Amino acid sequence: MRVVIEGEVRDLRTIWREGQLVKLIDQRKLPHRLEIAVMRDHRETAQAIKDMVLRGAGAIGVAAAYGMAQAALEARHLPLKDFMAYMEEAAQRIRATRPTAVNLFHAVERCLRAAGEGGVEERVRRIVEEADRIAEEDLRASKLIGEYGAQLIPDGARILTHCNAGALAFIDYGTALSPIRYAHRMGKRIFVYVDETRPRCQGARLTAWELEMEGIPYAVIADNAAGYYMRRGEIDLVIVGADRIAANGDVANKIGTYERAVVAKENGIPFYVAAPKMTFDLKCPSGDEIEIEERSPEEVITAWGVDEEGNPTRVYIAKRGTPAKNPAFDVTPAKYITAFITERGILRPPYEESIRRAFG
């Protein structure tokens, strides 16, 4: 992604590997400060996943893969048996960081399986290659989503997005933000309405920062204001990401997605969901089977940010101890979704068929 550091334009990934080092953008500091965190071994990488130094399905998967590569490199001088024990222990450590992140488990399994037979040196090489392959696949999917999705964005389009399905949630480009980046780089004049996305404000914090860095015109709005702009005809299309997509096209995504989809349909506005293969869960028949995580009520009655002096600060917007409920995701039924933007192209209804044809 394009970032500007002290006036100098650079092209950064969310996470990358330099030999035995893993480097990543510390997302807890964004948008107030851009800091690169350096993880010297797989333990530090695991800790970074746990501490949410990075978040987002794709980024977490790549971090797990790189952690496995680090572990392999750390253990490369051990005898085979000890090497394999070391790898198992590392896998266990990484799996324990975010027990609900499907991508993380996939990445760890792929690296373990890739080790294959033969001597330690050979196995190390194959694990590291597999980790790099996982990263490249993530990047390639995001790019293809951008290319396909940009075709759906007309010149002059005013686009609404929710949460952060951006470069920061993957290793680069993102899903919802990838078509927006491509359209902008093709010279289309676009404007992005960014839902702040309470309670964690990933829109106001992360999406706004990515668009600012990319030089794409945008404005943050209260989640409450999205419908207002839709009804006034000031939003031409909606693009969001997804956390999990069922075989019938029902979508679990950040809380608030469902409301936006209903109001978009009511106003005849196309509603697109951008997501790579890994997000489609063909074993899940419909959204009814998706369990919704309930997060801490503290998130709802507080807001995080920096104070006037730039110090990280949390404020209670309600009285301390106020009862609150905090579902992290909601399910948007397939009937509200105009199309899926994937690395295999644009999927249209009926989704049972188009999803199975693309990923079955």
Add this chain to the structure above:
Amino acid sequence: MRVVIEGEVRDLRTIWREGQLVKLIDQRKLPHRLEIAVMRDHRETAQAIKDMVLRGAGAIGVAAAYGMAQAALEARHLPLKDFMAYMEEAAQRIRATRPTAVNLFHAVERCLRAAGEGGVEERVRRIVEEADRIAEEDLRASKLIGEYGAQLIPDGARILTHCNAGALAFIDYGTALSPIRYAHRMGKRIFVYVDETRPRCQGARLTAWELEMEGIPYAVIADNAAGYYMRRGEIDLVIVGADRIAANGDVANKIGTYERAVVAKENGIPFYVAAPKMTFDLKCPSGDEIEIEERSPEEVITAWGVDEEGNPTRVYIAKRGTPAKNPAFDVTPAKYITAFITERGILRPPYEESIRRAFG
């Protein structure tokens, strides 16, 4: 309204008059502290309106009326000509505090008109009586709205509300919260979902506090989560207030109301708007004619509250200077509204007719 101060239950109004003193709940301190502010003359009352020590159409109207009563009492020893000049000056001062608050203008005009003919003493008496009458009318309308509205709330109902159309926005009871209070006091078991109502969080701050004081079970939710609970069948009805209602039943209310109304309709959930006569603007033919105030973008990129030590603090949730848009209200077309709850009873569609019959 019922408030609990150090374990002791009291019955307070938002604002009241004690001779020449006007006392009111300082809403800027809520919900963290309950403080009664004392306004010794009409200048202080005008300043309180300007500084938003209180807000809400009804409360502002009553404050303006009481300010006029204070001015009359202050000037009661002046010769007639000087008395009238003093009253005109006071009226001007009060009008200038919130130039868009229709209620404030009405209250000032009514008090000036009430002065009538005759000597100063007589005029003072009539102005003070008119101010008290304005307050009593506000109270009576809120109570009737509560009585009528409570009939629409079944035992066991789970209710969604947005913003604060509570006692604090009027002199007591409120509009949206009045039927909820009545239903609760009648012994109905109810539960209230409170939209936090970004960007100014009147739901999380004020509505939550009123419900807490009243002992009504509730939970604050992110505005984004309202649709989630509606789709799951966990909300049985929605009640909101209104800032302005057109002759055809279109409603201008706090930003986010429109989205809730669309999603309620989509899920077959009744959507009620509670409002007194003064909110119906029969000269305004439809919502298209209502101009929407655009407030400071700072409100969207910041959040107000108290820090861990209880000190009032503002945090930037987005990077300072992030572009934002901040429409304060939206318009909900009449077709999404199941009924209006007014002091003249429940108004059903077609609204052109039922509104004219009630208030024309």
